[in-house]
Amino acid sequence: MTVAVDTDLALELRGVTKQYPGTDTAAVSGVDLKIGRGEFVTFLGPSGSGKTTTLNMIAGFISPTAGEIVMHGQDIADLPPHERNLGMVFQNYALFPHMSVWDNVAFPLVERKYPKDQVRERVRAALEMVNLTGFEKRRPRELSGGQQQRVALTRALVFDPPILLMDEPLSALDKKLRQRLQLEIKRVHREVGITFLFVTHDQEEAMALSDRVVVFDQGRIEQVGTPDELYRRPATRFVAEFLGDSNLIEGKLVTQEGVPALETPDCRIPLPGLLGGGGNPSGEEQCVMFRPEDVKVVPGDDEEAACRGRVREVVYLGSEQRVIVTTESGRDVTVRTAGDLTATPAVGDTVGLRFSASNAWLIPKSG
Structure with a gap:
């Protein structure tokens, strides 16, 4: 099926749904998404949220029950995987164990019957791009996990696919190596300039x-946005809680001398500017999000403290500490502090809490 072509789009999903026989709930339900050429887009969500199923429908490994998957003006939902010409990096890399690094990378070119001189030049350039020159004769078992990941990435890119799909390719690696390879993947993305679709359950990744990040939950898209938009302006309670630590404080919005505040049984938090252009009427129950870095621990007798509580836990994280304070009503508030450990309050101390209104965010009731 041929559809209208938007030259700025690499891929468009229109009402994509996957319902497995014998199930009451769709694994993916009515997903609509536009992905621009050259974008790096990540599908993020917990296990069973639909992110990998959506990626597999794009790859052609799973057929959608309904909807369109449009690439280059063509609905490819019924095309087999090999006719979609997409690059794919699997979670386990899926390298051929009996082949050398060179032959693994050359495989998609040989299958596509590229001339031998082009195969040589493309493989050489690809291995150079990921710093694997000199490893051409090695077998996968002779490589580290990070090196195998780079071979898999190179093999998926060597034939210039329009889109590269990656299904949690860093999940088997330790944290330090993952962070190093994240930088490598970003560099490669800048160099090749094609669209990358990446699946992960790791928020930091x-x-x-x-x-842009596409947050999935229960087979639906919760929100699409830049990392900063999702972190600072979550559209739903799920996004606020899933993406990083958050303090969601419920209370009544009140206004005194034109300044709104959130009032709870043990807290009164001034929120100048929160309501914006009209906002919500005073007196309504609302939920306001504060990230841990937007809360400050102060002495218990601080007159400007919004509320008081007792330190329940202090977690040392190197360059920062996570302090959990239980307020008088039993609410836990997480605070992230940096600096001298000796300045951090001890477990059992009575402290006050100040909340930064500049980054406070009202969570919609529907979320």
């Missing part, structure tokens, strides 16, 4: 890599 999604934030570090992506131009």
